[in-house]
Amino acid sequence: MSLDRASAPALDEAAGMLRELSVARQVFALYQAGHPKREEAVIDLLASVRRLDQLVRGSVVLFIGRKGFYLGPTLLPRASLTYHGLLEAFEEAGIEAVELLPAADAEELSVFVSILCREADANGHLSGIRINSVRP
16 A cells, blocks of 8 residues: 555546446446446446556555545545545445555455445455555
8 A cells, every 4th residue: 555646647547447436336326236237337447447556556545535536645636526426425335445456356346336336335345445444
């Protein structure tokens, strides 16, 4: 885990990852479990997570608070304004921090999106995604 300031490409990719996460949340709301659209959305999200992982030192740490998204200590202003519904989903699920480890896979990301959609419990064990385990 690294809380250093992120590079401009990492900040851009973090915004892209939030876009993919927002899309996945919308797809999960529209389609039932097992639908191929859900799998497609998670695959796109995983690709973005992998790209971001290559651009940051350590694991990807996303903080949610003060009505904004932060990659480490850096505010993502445009994403915070654009993905307000996603921000509310994090807040409603009680998620203040997410650490995405290299071990995070499509299955775990699917569970994570389900948590944001209130389809799954945030207390479940995810080996590649740590929820609320780090603080800003």
